[in-house]
Amino acid sequence: MRGRSLGPASFAAALLSACATPHPRPEAARRESPPTAPTPAAPALPFSCHGRDREWEAWFGDVFGRGLEVANDGPDPAKLRALTGQRRIEAERMLRRGLDACDSYAADLVKGAEVRALVPELTRMVDARNDTFRISVVLALNALDAKNDYAPALISTLQCRSPDVRMRAAIGSRRFPFEKVKAPLLERVRRDSSFFVRTHAAKSLLVLADIYPRDIESHGEIFRALVGPQSAILPSLVLGSLAPKDEVDADLLAQFSRAGDMLEVLMKERLAAGTCSPIIRPSRVIAYFVRMNSHVLGVAVEETISSCQRELAFVLFVESAGGFVHPGAGLSGRDPLRLELQTSTGKVPVTFQRTVRSLTVGDVSLDLSKANVAVLSSSAQGLVDRYRGSEQLTFQRDPSPAGRAVASGDLGGFSFAASTEVAAELRQLIQRSQKLSALVTPDPAP
Numbered sequence: 466m467r468g469r470s471l472g473p474a475s476f477a478a479a480l481l482s483a484c485a486t487p488h489p490r491p492e493a494a495r496r497e498s499p500p501t502a503p504t505p506a507a508p509a510l511p512f513s514c515h516g517r518d519r520e521w522e523a524w525f526g527d528v529f530g531r532g533l534e535v536a537n538d539g540p541d542p543a544k545l546r547a548l549t550g551q552r553r554i555e556a557e558r559m560l561r562r563g564l565d566a567c568d569s570y571a572a573d574l575v576k577g578a579e580v581r582a583l584v585p586e587l588t589r590m591v592d593a594r595n596d597t598f599r600i601s602v603v604l605a606l607n608a609l610d611a612k613n614d615y616a617p618a619l620i621s622t623l624q625c626r627s628p629d630v631r632m633r634a635a636i637g638s639r640r641f642p643f644e645k646v647k648a649p650l651l652e653r654v655r656r657d658s659s660f661f662v663r664t665h666a667a668k669s670l671l672v673l674a675d676i677y678p679r680d681i682e683s684h685g686e687i688f689r690a691l692v693g694p695q696s697a698i699l700p701s702l703v704l705g706s707l708a709p710k711d712e713v714d715a716d717l718l719a720q721f722s723r724a725g726d727m728l729e730v731l732m733k734e735r736l737a738a739g740t741c742s743p744i745i746r747p748s749r750v751i752a753y754f755v756r757m758n759s760h761v762l763g764v765a766v767e768e769t770i771s772s773c774q775r776e777l778a779f780v781l782f783v784e785s786a787g788g789f790v791h792p793g794a795g796l797s798g799r800d801p802l803r804l805e806l807q808t809s810t811g812k813v814p815v816t817f818q819r820t821v822r823s824l825t826v827g828d829v830s831l832d833l834s835k836a837n838v839a840v841l842s843s844s845a846q847g848l849v850d851r852y853r854g855s856e857q858l859t860f861q862r863d864p865s866p867a868g869r870a871v872a873s874g875d876l877g878g879f880s881f882a883a884s885t886e887v888a889a890e891l892r893q894l895i896q897r898s899q900k901l902s903a904l905v906t907p908d909p910a911p
Contacts (some may be wrong), residue, residue: 470734471567511592511593512589512590512591512592512594513593513594514565514566514567514593514594514595514598515565515566515567515644515793517566518562518563518565518566518568520559520562521559521562521563521566521568521571521587524555524559525540525559525563525568525570527590528540528544528545528548528556529541529544529570537683538793539570539573540570540573540574540577542573542574542576542577542578543578545574545577545578545580546578546579557580557582557583560574560575560580560583561583561586563690564583564586564587564590565597567590567593567598568598569597569598569600570641572587572598572601572602572604572605573591573601573605575587575609576601576604576605576608576609578803579608579609581609581826584606584610585610587602587605587606587609587610588606588610590602591603591606591618594616596622596625596626596627597627597628597629597630599622599630600619600622600625600630600633600634600637601617601633603615603622603634603637604619604633604637604640604876606618607619607637607640607641608640614645615641616641616642616646617865617873618773619634619638619641619646620645620646620649622634623635623638623650623652623653628657628658628659628661628662629673631653631657631659631662632659632661632662632665634666635650635653635662635665635666635669636665637670638666638669638673639669639672639673643673643674646673646744647670647673647732648667650666650667650670651666651670651728651729653666653723654666654667654670654691654721654724654728655716655718655721655722655723655724655725656721657713657721658713660691660692660693663691663721663724664681664688664691665698667681667687667691667724668680668681669868670728671684671728671731674731674732674733674735674736675742675753675772675864676731676732676735676742677742677743677745677747677770677771678745678747678748678749679771680747680748680749680797681746682749683747683748683749684731684893686727687724687727687728687731690720690723690724691721691724691891693717693720703893707756716737722745733807734815739768740772740773741771741772741773741864742771742772742773743771744769744771744774745769745770745771746768746769747770747797749797749798749799750766750767750797750798750799750800750801750802750817750819751766751767751795751796751797752765752766752767752795752796752797752802752804752817753765753766753767753794753795753884753887754791754792754793754794754795754884755884755887755888755891756789756791756908757782757891757895757905757906757907757908758905758906758907758908759786760784760786760787760788760789761782761783761784761785761905761907762780762782762783762785762789762791762806763780763782763888763891763905764780764781764782764783764815765777765779765780765781765804765887765890765891766778766779766802766817768858771862772862772864773861773862773864774859774860774861774862775859775860775862775890776858776859776860777837777858777860777887777890778817778819778830778833778837778858779817779824779831779833779837779838779858780813780828780837780838780839780856780858780891780894781824781838781839782838782839782840782841782901782904782905783806783808783813783826783840783841783842784840784841784842784843784851784905785808785809785810785843785844786809787808787809787810788808788809789806789808789809790807790808791809792804792805792806792807792833794884795884796861800817800818800819800820800836801816801818801819801820802816802817802819803815803816806843807824808843810843810844810845813826813843813848814826814827822834824839826839826848827841827843827847827848828847828848829841829850832855835855836853836854836855837855837856837858838852838853838854838855838856838858838894838898838901839852839853839854839879840852840853840901840904840905842881851904852900852901852904854900856894856898856901858894860890860893862886888907891907892907895907
């Protein structure tokens with residue numbers, strides 16, 4: 466690990482200390498002059514990036530790819546976790562180079578693959594000058610180093626000039642203690658010029674306060690107050706992260722402040738309600754995708770949810786010998802919900818109509834009032850219906866703050882954590898059903 470250079474004052478103090486005579490002269494010892502105050506140490510300098518590193522970039526491209534999938538979704542940490550032996554040693558060396566170059570992908574990979582050996586490197590970079598890199602470092606440290614408090618570092622990034630950094634900080638705050646980030650998030654709701662920062666800060670408050678529905682759009686009056694005029698939304702949608710941190714006029718500030726006030730009322734009401742939040746049916750249709758093994762993908766849709774239980778509307782297992790292009794953690798949309806599963810032999814269209822309780826997969830139709838679980842096999846010749854039946858799809862949830870942290874997805878901008886909880890529930894479903902166990906063997910629980 467590289468050390469930091471001492472500043473001039475620190476260097477002079479260290480040099481004088483090292484060169485001082487061990488015993489004072491007798492006449493100096495007899496003087497009774499007041500002791501001098503110690504010279505304060507120079508503040509540590511923020512970490513500075515080492516500049517572009519082509520060796521790191523070449524290695525990253527070879528391992529994780531260079532296409533739109535990486536640009537849109539980021540590198541897949543599973544590829545890093547799969548490396549062993551000398552390739553793993555080389556990966557950690559390259560990650561150090563990526564961190565020194567202030568590449569956010571490097572910090573994201575350390576977090577996603579849980580490379581705890583690099584926590585010391587991340588620690589010395591927590592004050593990096595590059596704000597985009599710094600928020601990745603803070604989120605990685607918060608995930609990997611539970612013994613230290615990184616809330617102050619996160620809160621500082623909520624004030625950064627870049628709306629993209631502020632938005633990532635607002636989303637990342639869902640993994641921090643509620644009482645520490647509550648006030649800074651409310652400030653973003655009330656004052657931020659970016660529509661995306663305001664709404665993600667509001668969503669984080671819903672998650673941290675255990676309020677359902679999680680998506681801020683379902684809280685119509687609050688959402689309308691957060692939106693602001695259409696003339697302000699359109700440039701944000703077009704420019705996205707490039708929009709500057711502009712000043713907000715007084716009328717808009719008053720409108721955003723009302724949204725913050727309404728959120729505070731919701732949080733107080735939720736606190737007064739006790740351990741379990743009321744059971745609600747999400748206003749949007751929420752689908753989860755779970756890779757059960759190398760050739761079986763699970764699809765589940767939310768029926769009702771609260772902090773103490775979840776009920777799934779249906780569970781669909783689709784088998785494809787060549788596997789799937791993983792569609793991500795999930796998505797949400799209006800009823801009916803339409804999606805596609807990409808297999809090695811083509812696309813499988815899926816349509817769920819909540820109002821009439823029907824599910825169509827390719828040319829196979831299911832009446833969910835009669836069967837809420839199905840197993841289908843996909844091939845070049847089409848779909849084969851291997852199993853359909855009725856199963857108990859209500860699962861108990863841990864209502865404690867620790868349990869809520871595991872399932873803290875905002876359900877509009879999906880998180881991996883939410884699909885992890887559903888994956889555990891699907892494994893539980895398979896274990897208790899002999900018929901499903903014979904058809905679907907999930908990966909072992911992590």
